[in-house]
Amino acid sequence: MSLNDSLEGDVRDFLVNEAELHTYDDLTKVNPVTPTTVLKCLQARYSARVFYTHAGCTLVALNPFQPIPHLYSLDVMREYHSAPQPQDFKPHIFIVAEEAYRNVQGQVEPVDQSLVVSGESGAGKTWTSRCLMKYYATVAASSHKCQDTVERIERRVLDSNPVMEAFGNACTLRNNNSSRFGKYIQLQLNSSQLLVGASVQTYLLEKTRVAFQAPNERNFHIFYQMMKGATEKQRQEWEMPYNQKFSWLPNADKTLEEDRLQETAEAMISLGIDTDKRTQIFRVLASILQLGNVNFSLASESQPCDLDEESKATLLQVPVDELQDCLTVRTLRAGKQNVLLKPCSQSECVIRRDCLAKVIYAQLFEWLVTFINNSMCSDNSKWCNFIGLLDVYGFECFLLNNLEQLCINYANEKLQQHFVAHYLKAQQEEYVAEGLEWSFVRYQDNQSCLDLIEGSPTGILSLLNEECRLNRASDAKQFRVRLEKELSGNTRMSWDKFSKQPHFIVAHYAGRVSYQIEGMMEKNKDPVPPELLSLLQKSKNPLLQSLFAASDAEGNGSRAQSKVVTVVSKFKNSLESLMKILHGTTPHYTRCIKPNPDCRPLTFKKEEVITQLEACGIVETIHISAADCCYFTLELLEEQRDRVRSQKAFCIQCCWRRYQRRQRAIRTQSATLIQAVVRAWLVRREVRRWHKAASVIQARWRSWRAQMDALAEAELDNAEDLLEEEESCSLPALDPLLKERGSVQLSSIPEPVAVHGWPLGLAMASAPNITVALTATGFQKVMSLMATLKIPFRHGEYKVETNQFDQGVASIRAQPRGSVKLHLRRSPLRYADMHPGQNADGVTGFNQILLEKT
Numbered sequence: 001m002s003l004n005d006s007l008e009g010d011v012r013d014f015l016v017n018e019a020e021l022h023t024y025d026d027l028t029k030v031n032p033v034t035p036t037t038v039l040k041c042l043q044a045r046y047s048a049r050v051f052y053t054h055a056g057c058t059l060v061a062l063n064p065f066q067p068i069p070h071l072y073s074l075d076v077m078r079e080y081h082s083a084p085q086p087q088d089f090k091p092h093i094f095i096v097a098e099e100a101y102r103n104v105q106g107q108v109e110p111v112d113q114s115l116v117v118s119g120e121s122g123a124g125k126t127w128t129s130r131c132l133m134k135y136y137a138t139v140a141a142s143s144h145k146c147q148d149t150v151e152r153i154e155r156r157v158l159d160s161n162p163v164m165e166a167f168g169n170a171c172t173l174r175n176n177n178s179s180r181f182g183k184y185i186q187l188q189l190n191s192s193q194l195l196v197g198a199s200v201q202t203y204l205l206e207k208t209r210v211a212f213q214a215p216n217e218r219n220f221h222i223f224y225q226m227m228k229g230a231t232e233k234q235r236q237e238w239e240m241p242y243n244q245k246f247s248w249l250p251n252a253d254k255t256l257e258e259d260r261l262q263e264t265a266e267a268m269i270s271l272g273i274d275t276d277k278r279t280q281i282f283r284v285l286a287s288i289l290q291l292g293n294v295n296f297s298l299a300s301e302s303q304p305c306d307l308d309e310e311s312k313a314t315l316l317q318v319p320v321d322e323l324q325d326c327l328t329v330r331t332l333r334a335g336k337q338n339v340l341l342k343p344c345s346q347s348e349c350v351i352r353r354d355c356l357a358k359v360i361y362a363q364l365f366e367w368l369v370t371f372i373n374n375s376m377c378s379d380n381s382k383w384c385n386f387i388g389l390l391d392v393y394g395f396e397c398f399l400l401n402n403l404e405q406l407c408i409n410y411a412n413e414k415l416q417q418h419f420v421a422h423y424l425k426a427q428q429e430e431y432v433a434e435g436l437e438w439s440f441v442r443y444q445d446n447q448s449c450l451d452l453i454e455g456s457p458t459g460i461l462s463l464l465n466e467e468c469r470l471n472r473a474s475d476a477k478q479f480r481v482r483l484e485k486e487l488s489g490n491t492r493m494s495w496d497k498f499s500k501q502p503h504f505i506v507a508h509y510a511g512r513v514s515y516q517i518e519g520m521m522e523k524n525k526d527p528v529p530p531e532l533l534s535l536l537q538k539s540k541n542p543l544l545q546s547l548f549a550a551s552d553a554e555g556n557g558s559r560a561q562s563k564v565v566t567v568v569s570k571f572k573n574s575l576e577s578l579m580k581i582l583h584g585t586t587p588h589y590t591r592c593i594k595p596n597p598d599c600r601p602l603t604f605k606k607e608e609v610i611t612q613l614e615a616c617g618i619v620e621t622i623h624i625s626a627a628d629c630c631y632f633t634l635e636l637l638e639e640q641r642d643r644v645r646s647q648k649a650f651c652i653q654c655c656w657r658r659y660q661r662r663q664r665a666i667r668t669q670s671a672t673l674i675q676a677v678v679r680a681w682l683v684r685r686e687v688r689r690w691h692k693a694a695s696v697i698q699a700r701w702r703s704w705r706a707q708m709d710a711l712a713e714a715e716l717d718n719a720e721d722l723l724e725e726e727e728s729c730s731l732p733a734l735d736p737l738l739k740e741r742g743s744v745q746l747s748s749i750p751e752p753v754a755v756h757g758w759p760l761g762l763a764m765a766s767a768p769n770i771t772v773a774l775t776a777t778g779f780q781k782v783m784s785l786m787a788t789l790k791i792p793f794r795h796g797e798y799k800v801e802t803n804q805f806d807q808g809v810a811s812i813r814a815q816p817r818g819s820v821k822l823h824l825r826r827s828p829l830r831y832a833d834m835h836p837g838q839n840a841d842g843v844t845g846f847n848q849i850l851l852e853k854t
């Protein structure tokens with residue numbers, strides 16, 4: 001029987017028990033872990049209205065596409081917050097929130113936390129971020145102290161959402177409330193872990209949407225809110241007549257719950273935007289809409305276009321003549337003095353009009369973000385740690401993709417790499433460094449794709465920038481040739497031979513995307529004619545004037561000479577700063593999954609889900625989390641005493657690292673065991689608080705290290721003692737226990753057993769798999785255990801495979817110089833699953849033993 005056949009058989013066996021599938025709270029317990037079994041479990045849970053599932057270190061969130069009563073209520077928040085062990089509760093986004101919060105309380109490095117919420121458009125990232133913010137605004141609220149300020153802060157933090165969503169979200173084909181910008185919100189906590197402020201960093205607003213909306217999509221919500229929700233008086237104030245139609249507001253008849261002007265206005269008030277400022281903002285927005293209705297008529301080839309009569313309103317509160325000139329005549333500069341005026345063609349006029357609208361909207365959005373930050377941000381001296389929430393646009397692949405999608409997908413590649421590097425890669429590399437044999441899980445390392453995009457000097461972004469800096473009109477075909485010349489050998493890059501449009505295809509981790517080149521260079525240069533900027537400075541609208549006050553330099557033409565900072569350069573820089581922040585924090589990943597493409601409530605489409613699971617490498621994550629392993633390799637050979645000492649230091653260091661990671665990933669399979677054992681250990685040492693364990697272990701590790709250093713320098717006088725200690729640590733409690741019970745259940749060892757001064761219990765707590773090195777005497781003991789358990793063992797060959805314990809095989813190893821490694825692998829099944837009827841709920845069994853020669 002081939003391996004594949006047997007796996008298929010296992011999958012079939014697993015799926016037979018359909019009624020059980022929804023009970024898998026953590027996908028690491030699924031056995032075997034395959035895309036099919038994982039998918040089936042998620043589907044079963046979704047049908048049972050269970051929307052959250054752990055997947056090792058990641059939380060999978062399935063979008064129900066309908067409000068679920070009481071799922072996020074205040075009571076539920078309090079329940080998770082006050083629970084001694086929230087991870088014992090049903091999987092929930094609040095577990096992630098609480099875990100991050102307790103990490104800050106525990107002050108385990110890195111203390112700052114990042115909650116990375118990813119998923120494709122419509123998967124539920126924004127919703128999840130909102131839930132997280134509400135959670136912290138509730139549990140970290142310090143309203144019992146200086147009521148006023150604090151309440152204001154929490155309110156403001158929450159009120160930043162409707163304002164930013166009104167200005168930055170829009171209805172797209174994939175999501176009625178799609179964020180058209182990325183954001184990273186830092187919730188600032190003081191030394192008592194109370195919320196004292198927040199700041200937000202935004203990324204790449206899709207400003208083209210102001211002047212262009214794809215068929216069946218809409219402009220930003222705020223425009224519709226104004227059009228539908230304004231009172232007669234407000235319309236007059238904003239110069240927005242009642243019956244006027246706006247060409248930049250398509251699909252206005254579509255009614256969305258996001259069209260709530262009142263809510264936006266109230267949030268603006270709460271953030272401190274006064275009546276005057278609000279009026280100025282809305283007037284600017286109304287002017288943008290008016291600008292969209294401006295048309296140009298051509299008198300003759302040599303004459304500038306004329307603005308339609310009805311367009312000559314008091315647009316933007318600037319002099320109409322000057323506006324007309326700016327939109328219809330180009331100013332060319334040759335050197336500092338020579339200025340040449342050239343009438344624009346009709347299409348050029350349209351481009352200038354759109355450019356004006358986009359630059360105003362983008363600047364207004366930036367101003368708003370700065371205002372919100374000023375309103376929520378706490379003084380640096382008042383906060384010491386933060387919890388960051390990252391909500392970025394998901395991977396995008398449309399029929400036509402351009403620079404925006406390239407940037408968005410590049411950001412997603414960066415985040416995927418962060419995940420891969422932080423978890424998958426780091427884990428496996430650590431196994432190698434520690435010499436642990438391990439059947440490697442193949443994961444998608446996307447470094448080569450990142451090299452293709454951001455590599456210098458021949459990455460796509462560098463080549464694009466180079467093309468944009470050439471002093472000539474951009475030519476898509478030429479750029480295509482250049483790309484092919486430089487990158488045709490790259491396996492991540494390809495071209496569709498039959499396509500007539502200049503394009504390139506990038507094989508991203510989440511799929512292949514074809515990018516059209518036409519227009520890409522212009523978007524990257526994003527030129528704003530200086531005369532337009534100067535004009536805006538003359539506006540009578542104080543806000544508009546101040547938005548462009550700083551661009552004096554551009555007005556006198558120096559912008560043209562200074563080095564242009566392209567869109568991709570700016571984006572790359574902001575992404576790099578973000579990655580730097582993320583690297584300094586403890587990350588928590590939530591993968592939002594969109595169960596169907598049409599946003600239909602409670603509808604699960606397998607094909608849709610499997611693609612997303614594959615794209616984010618969930619199966620690989622589960623594999624690694626399920627087999628996460630801690631081990632002590634202590635080669636205890638008399639002739640290598642010095643090596644023994646350095647090994648010990650190394651192992652304890654390793655244990656400490658794993659312990660730290662475990663504490664972060666407390667919700668994983670071994671969570672119950674971790675807490676039970678560590679608590680027992682803590683009680684024994686009269687250390688009551690969870691986070692104190694960390695410092696105790698850290699201190700212990702430091703003292704070990706100091707001891708080891710001292711020993712290395714001195715002549716290792718007490719070497720004999722160490723060896724004696726070694727002899728006494730070969731699982732003394734295991735032998736009688738196994739004889740008595742007839743099965744290997746390490747978890748049933750009542751008291752932690754010391755392994756070289758380390759409580760075995762703690763070692764077990766730190767990871768589901770443990771390899772304990774035994775001395776020759778220890779080996780003999782294990783042999784006799786094996787005999788008791790009637791596990792076949794062939795001398796000289798040392799390899800035994802057994803089905804003694806239902807599932808698979810783990811290992812005991814004979815070390816070259818007579819010592820032995822006992823490798824006990826934690827079963828993905830719970831004790832109760834293996835031994836129905838026995839009351840040991842929540843305890844996970846060690847059910848696999850393998851003997852083999854090293």
Ligand SMILES: Nc1ncnc2c1ncn2[C@@H]1O[C@H](COP(=O)(O)OP(=O)(O)OP(=O)(O)O)[C@@H](O)[C@H]1O
Nearest residue numbers: 065066067121122123124125126127175178179394
């Ligand atoms: N947990 C949830 N419970 C109920 N409805 C939800 C939940 N999560 C998401 N939704 C629904 O799904 C819609 C889309 O979610 P959301 O806007 O958060 O997606 P997104 O991933 O942020 O998309 P984009 O990348 O386009 O901004 C929401 O408007 C909401 O109606």
